[in-house]
Amino acid sequence: MNIKSAVFVKSAIGTDDLFENGTPQVVFIGRSNVGKSSVINSLVNQKSLAKTSSMPGRTQQLNVFLINKALYFVDIPGYGFANIPEKMRLQIHKMVSWYLFDSNYVFKKVVLIIDAKVGPTADDLDIFENLERENKDVVIVANKIDKIKKSEYEAQMQEIKKVFNNYKVFPFSAEKKTGVGELTEELLK
Numbered sequence: 001m002n003i004k005s006a007v008f009v010k011s012a013i014g015t016d017d018l019f020e021n022g023t024p025q026v027v028f029i030g031r032s033n034v035g036k037s038s039v040i041n042s043l044v045n046q047k048s049l050a051k052t053s054s055m056p057g058r059t060q061q062l063n064v065f066l067i068n069k070a071l072y073f074v075d076i077p078g079y080g081f082a083n084i085p086e087k088m089r090l091q092i093h094k095m096v097s098w099y100l101f102d103s104n105y106v107f108k109k110v111v112l113i114i115d116a117k118v119g120p121t122a123d124d125l126d127i128f129e130n131l132e133r134e135n136k137d138v139v140i141v142a143n144k145i146d147k148i149k150k151s152e153y154e155a156q157m158q159e160i161k162k163v164f165n166n167y168k169v170f171p172f173s174a175e176k177k178t179g180v181g182e183l184t185e186e187l188l189k
C-alpha cells in the first residue's frame, strides 16, 4: 500500500474534535531533533509538509496530517529539548503526556523514533517503558542510519534490537529515504 495523498489538517494544542472523529491516528514520538518531522516527510515523499529544523524544539504543537484520506499522522514535539523557555517546555510536556497517556485515545501505531547512531538514551527507554506498560502498539524507528559507519552498522543494529526485544525495529534514514517502503507498509496495514 502506498501513500497517495498527504495534507496538513491543523495544529492542535490539546483536546480536539478531530481526534474523536474515528480517524485512526499514527503518532510519531522521540527526542527533539531525532528527525520525527523528517521521517514523516520521507514517508509522504514531500520536502516540507512537516516543518523541520536543525534547532531542537521546532515542533511545538500536535500537527495533524491526513494520509490517503483515511488516517492521521500526528507529528508532536520532542522530549529533551533545551532551547525553549521553561514555562513553555512544561506546557508542551503536559500537552504531550495528556495526548499520549491521559486522553485514552487508541493509536493505530505509536512510532518511537530513536537516533540509530547514538542508540537508545535514558529518555527513550523511559518513554518506551511507559508505552509498553500502557500496551501501546509501538514500532521503533532507528533513524539517521546514514551516519553510522558501515563497519559498525550490524553491531549497532543488533544492540538496538536487543534493547527493544519483541518490538519491531526499522532501520531508517529520512535523509537517504532508506526504509520508507517497509515502514509505510507497517503503518498502513
Ligand SMILES: Nc1nc2c(ncn2[C@@H]2O[C@H](COP(=O)(O)OP(=O)(O)OP(=O)(O)O)[C@@H](O)[C@H]2O)c(=O)[nH]1
Pocket (backbone or CB within 6 Å): 030, 031, 032, 033, 034, 035, 036, 037, 038, 039, 051, 052, 053, 054, 055, 056, 057, 058, 059, 060, 076, 077, 078, 079, 081, 143, 144, 145, 146, 147, 172, 173, 174, 175, 176
Ligand atoms: N543525517 C541525517 N540527518 C537527519 C535525518 N533525519 C533528520 N535529520 C536532520 O535532523 C534535524 C532534525 O530533524 P527534524 O525532523 O526537524 O527533527 P524533529 O525530531 O522533528 O525535531 P523537533 O521538532 O525539534 O522535536 C534536521 O537538521 C534534519 O535534517 C537522517 O536520516 N539523517
Ligand SMILES: [Mg+2]
Pocket (backbone or CB within 6 Å): 036, 037, 038, 051, 052, 058, 059, 075, 076
Ligand atoms: Mg519536529
